[in-house]
Amino acid sequence: MVQERRILYEHLDVPDINTFDVFRQYDGYKRFEKAIKEYQPDDICDMVTKSGLKGRGGAGFSTGLKWSFVPRDIEPRYLCCNADESEPGTFSNRYVLERNPHLLIEGILICCYAMGISTAYVYIRGEFTLGKRMLDAAIEEAYQQGYLGENIQGSGFDLDIYSHPGAGAYICGEETGLIESLEGKRGQPRVKPPFPAVEGLFHKPTVVQNVETLCNLPFLMGQGVEWYTSIGRTYGDTRFDPPQSDPNTGTKLYCISGDVNEPGVYELDLGLTAEELIEVAGGVKGERVKAVIPGGSSAPILTHYELECRLDFTSLTLWKSMLGSGGIIVMNETRNIVDCLLNIMKFYAHESCGQCTPCRWGTPWVRDIVQRIADGEGRQTTMQRPKFGIAEGGRWGDTGEMEEVYEDLDLLESVANNIANVDTMTWNTICVFGIAVSWPAVSYLRKFRPEFEAAIREGKLVTLPVEEATVPPEENYAYQQRIVPRLFEAPT
Amino acid sequence: MSNQLIQIETPFQFSEENQQEFDRLIQRYPVKEAAMLPTLHLAQKQAGYISPAVMEHVAELLELPVMKVKDVVTFYPMFFEEPVGKYVIRVCYTLPCALRDCKLVLEHIKQKFDIDVASETDLAKGTTPDGKFTLLKSECLASCDVAPVVMVNDDLYKNLTPEKMDEILDGLE
Ligand SMILES: Cc1cc2nc3c(=O)[nH]c(=O)nc-3n(C[C@H](O)[C@H](O)[C@H](O)COP(=O)(O)O)c2cc1C
Ligand code: SF4
Ligand code: FES
Numbered sequence: 001m002v003q004e005r006r007i008l009y010e011h012l013d014v015p016d017i018n019t020f021d022v023f024r025q026y027d028g029y030k031r032f033e034k035a036i037k038e039y040q041p042d043d044i045c046d047m048v049t050k051s052g053l054k055g056r057g058g059a060g061f062s063t064g065l066k067w068s069f070v071p072r073d074i075e076p077r078y079l080c081c082n083a084d085e086s087e088p089g090t091f092s093n094r095y096v097l098e099r100n101p102h103l104l105i106e107g108i109l110i111c112c113y114a115m116g117i118s119t120a121y122v123y124i125r126g127e128f129t130l131g132k133r134m135l136d137a138a139i140e141e142a143y144q145q146g147y148l149g150e151n152i153q154g155s156g157f158d159l160d161i162y163s164h165p166g167a168g169a170y171i172c173g174e175e176t177g178l179i180e181s182l183e184g185k186r187g188q189p190r191v192k193p194p195f196p197a198v199e200g201l202f203h204k205p206t207v208v209q210n211v212e213t214l215c216n217l218p219f220l221m222g223q224g225v226e227w228y229t230s231i232g233r234t235y236g237d238t239r240f241d242p243p244q245s246d247p248n249t250g251t252k253l254y255c256i257s258g259d260v261n262e263p264g265v266y267e268l269d270l271g272l273t274a275e276e277l278i279e280v281a282g283g284v285k286g287e288r289v290k291a292v293i294p295g296g297s298s299a300p301i302l303t304h305y306e307l308e309c310r311l312d313f314t315s316l317t318l319w320k321s322m323l324g325s326g327g328i329i330v331m332n333e334t335r336n337i338v339d340c341l342l343n344i345m346k347f348y349a350h351e352s353c354g355q356c357t358p359c360r361w362g363t364p365w366v367r368d369i370v371q372r373i374a375d376g377e378g379r380q381t382t383m384q385r386p387k388f389g390i391a392e393g394g395r396w397g398d399t400g401e402m403e404e405v406y407e408d409l410d411l412l413e414s415v416a417n418n419i420a421n422v423d424t425m426t427w428n429t430i431c432v433f434g435i436a437v438s439w440p441a442v443s444y445l446r447k448f449r450p451e452f453e454a455a456i457r458e459g460k461l462v463t464l465p466v467e468e469a470t471v472p473p474e475e476n477y478a479y480q481q482r483i484v485p486r487l488f489e490a491p492t
Numbered sequence: 493m494s495n496q497l498i499q500i501e502t503p504f505q506f507s508e509e510n511q512q513e514f515d516r517l518i519q520r521y522p523v524k525e526a527a528m529l530p531t532l533h534l535a536q537k538q539a540g541y542i543s544p545a546v547m548e549h550v551a552e553l554l555e556l557p558v559m560k561v562k563d564v565v566t567f568y569p570m571f572f573e574e575p576v577g578k579y580v581i582r583v584c585y586t587l588p589c590a591l592r593d594c595k596l597v598l599e600h601i602k603q604k605f606d607i608d609v610a611s612e613t614d615l616a617k618g619t620t621p622d623g624k625f626t627l628l629k630s631e632c633l634a635s636c637d638v639a640p641v642v643m644v645n646d647d648l649y650k651n652l653t654p655e656k657m658d659e660i661l662d663g664l665e
Contacts, residue, residue, distance in 0.1 A: 085634045086631065086632060086634065087632070088586040088587055088588065088631070088632035088636070089587070089588055089632065089636055090632075090634060090636075091634040091635055091636055091637055093634075094634050094635065125634070126529075126533070126568075126570045127570075127582075127630075127633055127634070127643060128634070129646040130646075130648070160520075162520045164529065164530065165529055165530055165533055166529065166568075167529055167532070167533070167568035167569070167570040167571060168568055168569040168570035168631075169567065169568050169569065170631060181529065182526060183523070183525060183526050184523075184525035184526045184527065184528030184529065184554070184564065185525070185528075185560075185563075185564065186563060186564060186567040187567065187568075202522055202523065202526075255636070255637065256637075257588040257591075257636035257637055257639060258587075258588050258591045258592075258636075259591060263636070263637040263638075263639075264637045265637065293587075297586070297587060297632075327636070329587060329588055329591070329636075331591065335591070340587060340590075343585075343586065343587045343590050344586075344587055347586055347587075347631055347632075350631065351631065353567075
């Protein structure tokens, strides 16, 4: 079985690690001292680029690259630490804030030193009252000990950190929504470009970084690039492996919830498979896995055929899904996928910020269609039409068979795809919330279509056995790519 | 109607302690407007909800039109524009909690107090007549590993069952 490798979470359970003295005993702030004594800011940026660190908040964007976009000649620059953690299924940042806040402060110190930033805001979601209290206490202590404020440890480097509470809006996790919210406005995302790195908070260059991303920095600093890049699984044995040129390095705080025996946060090398992760979390609760959401509720769902995929940023893209925030939700054979989609769509319909028409109107429409299907009032026509699928020669086309036409299912896919088209990956909205809505909607429908059809046909929710409920992957990928990939041929 | 409301309502002022806290907050930002959310949180803690008078006071402090404050208050679910119960119960209702029977907990509370779930536009229907509890559904509270979870004011309760919920609610003054 895969072993946990605790780096960020190593000292999480040490009593009183939230106090300066205890944190100090475990190398606390020593890595920051190393940074200011031994390295120039540019060297640190270089290290981060070489380490291959990818942002852990959702997009998986290279941190080094993001830093390189920040113009160094505009003052002041800001850091916003994204502690809004509201993606359903994600709960790793919370533990850092509540139990080991000094680690985050050290990460922020290293980031700000490297970027020449002297003001950092930590945007904490409003519900994290304990987390905010712990962080505030830790910040206070760091000021007293001379690790924050002016001329830190005699280095000439100044930094102030402030915590800033959110107020319950999911969209404030989006980086430009967060910036608007921090400026005291409605948290409505901005049109990009300009990207925050160039024009962000108070119209100044701003780095937005997730808590977990920042917490990687002290360890990278302390133990070096070589050590860091040695962490991460080797590739070469599942169907879609990322190219060697884009390695996924470091560990990830995988949050696993739903139908597993031991839900929780597991820190593991990036790139283990979904199957392995479920095993680490004590196995599935119930008979078997029906579906897995791999990266918070915005990520396209995976079926039981796809459990051998690697949970890292690049592999999951090849599997047409994403690692997102690393929140893995497991569903067993008793779950109804229509019901699950309804729950998620209620969430999104509630959280749309309302700026863009496709999202403001489309998301509640999607919810209403799913609600109708779940209520047993889904609409079906009496027509039949030619069934498209894997045709002769293994290509996508007319199979020669006929299929029933379910009006509401076509409508559902069409509305969702008009918010953001999952096939062409184009959207008509300001932020990628749109794709976060249509991705689950379309993927649940395509991969578990029999269960949607059954609900309409029978006039009530019907939970089908796993095999019957799931569309075989060949058909699915063929549909998405319009060709049957050779990858599905038996390995020779 | 609303004009009348503003007239009969007593004006709002920060308590001395909160005023000090506000003075500290405002120094953190290069523009005053940025102190909006922390200030509103502070005001809601003192007044219980964001009444028109509170908005006016906050607008004055931040040197903004009242409309801008109202704009923000209406956007964020954590700010209430009507009185709420002494204890605000937020039952998490997103997928991971739903997979772990949060419904039982919610239904139990509804029955126990004979109230409905409050909505953003109608808080009264989810509030007990004695003004002690308000029941709300909440989105994922980032504690799905210990689902189902409920927040009562600032405290999070984990791994709940109807029985445990009873114990917690009965223990509240
Ligand atoms: C709708 C939406 C919600 C998001 N929510 C969060 C969140 O709660 N926490 C977070 O760290 N990033 C969230 N993000 C990602 C941020 O936009 C941003 O990419 C991230 O904070 C960058 O930090 P990183 O590079 O360290 O990951 C969200 C993005 C979108 C589109
Ligand atoms: S896509 Fe939706 S959430 Fe994003 S800016 Fe537009 S309306 Fe707001
Ligand atoms: S779904 Fe309830 S805490 Fe995440």
